[in-house]
Amino acid sequence: MFTDFFYILRQNKVPVSLVEWMTLMEALAKGHIKNLDEFYFLARAILVKSEAYYDQYDIAFQQYFQGVEAPEEITEQVLDWLKDPLSRLFLSEEEQAKFESMDFDELIKELEKRLEEQTGQHDGGGHWIGRGGTSPFGHSGYHPAGIRIGGQPGGRHAVQIAQERRFKNYRSDLTLDVRQIGMALKKLRQLRRTGLEDELDLEGTIKATAKNAGDLDFIWQRSRKNTVKLLLLMDVGGSMEPFAMLCSQLFSAAHSSTHFKDFQYYYFHNCIYDYLYKDVEREDAISTVHLLHTLEPDYKLLLVGDARMGPWELTERYGAINYYERNEIPGILWLKRIRDHFSHCVWLNPDDPRFWIHATVQMIGKLFPMYSLTLGGLEEAVGKLVVAK
Amino acid sequence: MKKDNFAQFSGSEDYVTSEPIRNAVNVSIALGRPLLIRGEAGTGKTLLAHSIARGLEKKLTIWNVKSTTKAQEGLYVYDTVQRLNDSRFGDKDVGDIKQYIKLGKLGQAFIAPEQVVLLIDEVDKADIEFPNDLLNELDEMSFYIPETNETISAIHRPITVITSNAEKELPDAFLRRCIFHYIEFPTPELMEEIVRVHFPDIKDNLISEALKTFYSLRKVDDFRKKPSTSELLDWIRALIAGGIPHEDIAKQVPFVGTLLKKENDYDFFVRNFATRRW
Numbered sequence A: 001m002f003t004d005f006f007y008i009l010r011q012n013k014v015p016v017s018l019v020e021w022m023t024l025m026e027a028l029a030k031g032h033i034k035n036l037d038e039f040y041f042l043a044r045a046i047l048v049k050s051e052a053y054y055d056q057y058d059i060a061f062q063q064y065f066q067g068v069e070a071p072e073e074i075t076e077q078v079l080d081w082l083k084d085p086l087s088r089l090f091l092s093e094e095e096q097a098k099f100e101s102m103d104f105d106e107l108i109k110e111l112e113k114r115l116e117e118q119t120g121q122h123d124g125g126g127h128w129i130g131r132g133g134t135s136p137f138g139h140s141g142y143h144p145a146g147i148r149i150g151g152q153p154g155g156r157h158a159v160q161i162a163q164e165r166r167f168k169n170y171r172s173d174l175t176l177d178v179r180q181i182g183m184a185l186k187k188l189r190q191l192r193r194t195g196l197e198d199e200l201d202l203e204g205t206i207k208a209t210a211k212n213a214g215d216l217d218f219i220w221q222r223s224r225k226n227t228v229k230l231l232l233l234m235d236v237g238g239s240m241e242p243f244a245m246l247c248s249q250l251f252s253a254a255h256s257s258t259h260f261k262d263f264q265y266y267y268f269h270n271c272i273y274d275y276l277y278k279d280v281e282r283e284d285a286i287s288t289v290h291l292l293h294t295l296e297p298d299y300k301l302l303l304v305g306d307a308r309m310g311p312w313e314l315t316e317r318y319g320a321i322n323y324y325e326r327n328e329i330p331g332i333l334w335l336k337r338i339r340d341h342f343s344h345c346v347w348l349n350p351d352d353p354r355f356w357i358h359a360t361v362q363m364i365g366k367l368f369p370m371y372s373l374t375l376g377g378l379e380e381a382v383g384k385l386v387v388a389k
Numbered sequence B: 001m002k003k004d005n006f007a008q009f010s011g012s013e014d015y016v017t018s019e020p021i022r023n024a025v026n027v028s029i030a031l032g033r034p035l036l037i038r039g040e041a042g043t044g045k046t047l048l049a050h051s052i053a054r055g056l057e058k059k060l061t062i063w064n065v066k067s068t069t070k071a072q073e074g075l076y077v078y079d080t081v082q083r084l085n086d087s088r089f090g091d092k093d094v095g096d097i098k099q100y101i102k103l104g105k106l107g108q109a110f111i112a113p114e115q116v117v118l119l120i121d122e123v124d125k126a127d128i129e130f131p132n133d134l135l136n137e138l139d140e141m142s143f144y145i146p147e148t149n150e151t152i153s154a155i156h157r158p159i160t161v162i163t164s165n166a167e168k169e170l171p172d173a174f175l176r177r178c179i180f181h182y183i184e185f186p187t188p189e190l191m192e193e194i195v196r197v198h199f200p201d202i203k204d205n206l207i208s209e210a211l212k213t214f215y216s217l218r219k220v221d222d223f224r225k226k227p228s229t230s231e232l233l234d235w236i237r238a239l240i241a242g243g244i245p246h247e248d249i250a251k252q253v254p255f256v257g258t259l260l261k262k263e264n265d266y267d268f269f270v271r272n273f274a275t276r277r278w
Ligand SMILES: Nc1ncnc2c1ncn2[C@@H]1O[C@H](COP(=O)(O)OP(=O)(O)OP(=O)(O)O)[C@@H](O)[C@H]1O
Pocket: B014, B015, B016, B017, B039, B040, B041, B042, B043, B044, B045, B046, B047, B048, B163, B165, B194, B197, B229, B230, B233
């Protein structure tokens, strides 16, 4: 039954709601979809609301339409659905609202009930499919003069398109790219009223003027500006090498984001001691103490590192991996100092959480809320940064 | 069952469309649902709305959303300050509140005597609340003005196109009501067609060299802003105007400033160009 497609989409974690499903039914019933190729794109446009789910949609589509490749068969299949009275279900707004609030199993029961009631009531489903010339979409290949048709690969069918899985890289659960990181970071922005009082407060003016018996009394307010300041501290080199790409993406995203009032970044290796570095090569140093003096506590601190090191690097005087650093204060105390200075800190760990049982990861995890450097983790981390510590 | 009659968008001369886009546009028109278009900068989101308007010979109403835009402004504003001013110094009848109600873009689209294409450009620029605040109005295609006790209802449901380059900024309830299409960044083949729309007489060598360099620059992750279609078109315009031989394009990347508009990116390019770290 066609509703299986709905189940399969859901199984593949595409968040399809009933409102959208009903919209698809409406489109089918109104005859806007005449073959499987159109169905592929239109169902996607109606059911899927983010390119991040396009790949799961492709998988679901293949699963449901397996083996259906020849256009003739497709027509048959489409015909079959159209005979399905479900597709004729027009719901009133109230009904739709009801469906929306119903749980899924209940809904399926309800639909099946209606299905039984309506069996045998179809009136020539073929009426509005495959009618060639009268289709609102026209024949493929026929384009009225003066119209540009872009490089849409011709001659391939929906299932083949789905098989290509071109949207794999857009999935948010598997990959993370600069754009996605940027989107996640954007949620850090907080609009606050700051600066000079140079914006007319209309409401206030009206109230004040009314109070003033009609004599104009202008009330001004500060305008809203983004006030978020971000500090990014990144572990580079050594065990972080495999994650260099990921970290550079995080960096690019933060760097190119226009959503911060200020963005500063420094590097370290394994742990932070007396100095942080302005460059990946760690040649241009800046004193950690100086940094803590100059950066206000309201900088949101994002630390990135795998937090894996020799325990002595964290707990011992002169424990730094670079012996010449000769740190008088153990790394863990430096980290604690940093944590205590900033009101919002998180640690992003690119390593697989299965390895977080490592001793130093555990210790650092006690100091900073630790999240994995995936889209989900980043979103959680950002969530943590916008609320209080 | 009869097919509804509805406007059919099939493209326009100055815009390269694809089958999926046209279908998405048509189904959104047919079902009367807003069309949400997402895609990287320069993928032609804004231009699509223009193309729909031109293709269907309808007027285009553009609501450019900015970070300070409030949903209310799209409906109407009540110019109380003007009224107050008139009450003190003017000779108008300030009792007639109607004259102080100024319809916003949405309001204008609703009362237009003919169906218009309404472009709500860059919704993601505004506060997260913005789309939520418009949910009802877009759904019911009407709103109420308490000051004048008037309800503005759409005479014709506008064909609504909403663009965004952001992900996940839009509330679910809003998304559920939209038809969605993601425009991918054009492949080199599609880009060639787009370039040819703008430069019909361009030489084959020039276009292929320019595209090669353009796409290799787009691979550099360190840029704050990757060059997009608009920059490419500007660059090609400069290359043509400068009479640059195609052999020099990859070697020298002339006028690179038109491709890399941010100073940092330009500096980065200049610093790393010799060694070609990409
Ligand atoms: N499919 C296309 N056909 C013809 N020209 C195109 C196409 N896509 C993009 N362009 C050209 O690219 C430029 C950018 O297009 P447009 O402004 O519509 O992009 P956009 O997606 O709205 O970008 P932004 O996110 O920056 O607003 C325009 O100059 C337009 O002429």
